Amino acid sequence: MTPAVTNVLRRLGASTLLALAACLGAGQAAAQTASDASVQKLLAINGAQKSLEQALAGMEAQIRQQVTADMVRYNGGKPLTRTQQTAVDQVVPKVAQLLREKLSWETLKPSYISIYKSQLDQTDINRLLKLYQDPDYVRVVEKMQLVNQQSARVMFEQVPAVMKSLQPLLEDAVQKALAQ
Numbered sequence: 001m002t003p004a005v006t007n008v009l010r011r012l013g014a015s016t017l018l019a020l021a022a023c024l025g026a027g028q029a030a031a032q033t034a035s036d037a038s039v040q041k042l043l044a045i046n047g048a049q050k051s052l053e054q055a056l057a058g059m060e061a062q063i064r065q066q067v068t069a070d071m072v073r074y075n076g077g078k079p080l081t082r083t084q085q086t087a088v089d090q091v092v093p094k095v096a097q098l099l100r101e102k103l104s105w106e107t108l109k110p111s112y113i114s115i116y117k118s119q120l121d122q123t124d125i126n127r128l129l130k131l132y133q134d135p136d137y138v139r140v141v142e143k144m145q146l147v148n149q150q151s152a153r154v155m156f157e158q159v160p161a162v163m164k165s166l167q168p169l170l171e172d173a174v175q176k177a178l179a180q
Contacts, residue, residue: 032121032123042125065160
């Protein structure tokens with residue numbers, strides 16, 4: 001520390017420095033935790049529930065496609081037998097129903113609230129609530145939800161091809177592990 005800085009610190013005194021430090025930190029400490037009610041209001045208008053429900057609605061078809069592709073691979077590329085098709089037809093709706101129950105809005109809503117509260121303070125929530133009152137903003141958000149859904153669909157459609165590419169690598173790794 002230079003003599004000039006030391007001199008200034010002595011003149012200010014400890015109490016002045018503490019007051020200055022308190023003022024500088026006040027902005028950080030002033031951030032108010034978001035209330036459950038305000039987060040619930042935001043969730044009610046931001047489309048989180050709708051997005052979740054749409055994702056769950058399309059899940060049965062995706063599960064059916066994936067299970068069928070796995071069974072065809074298991075059959076060495078041959079179509080499913082009548083027995084296998086019956087098994088798929090029976091299990092897929094049950095799996096989809098279980099997922100709809102376990103991933104329902106009512107089940108996940110407390111987690112959503114917790115996530116929002118851990119990342120956003122009351123000022124952030126208030127700003128978002130104000131944005132959602134702007135019809136132009138809402139329109140853009142709705143478009144972005146469609147963009148995200150379509151992007152996720154493109155990625156999901158690539159999973160079977162990726163798995164097919166990974167299968168030889170995984171089989172090789174398992175064979176090497178078993179050989180040792």
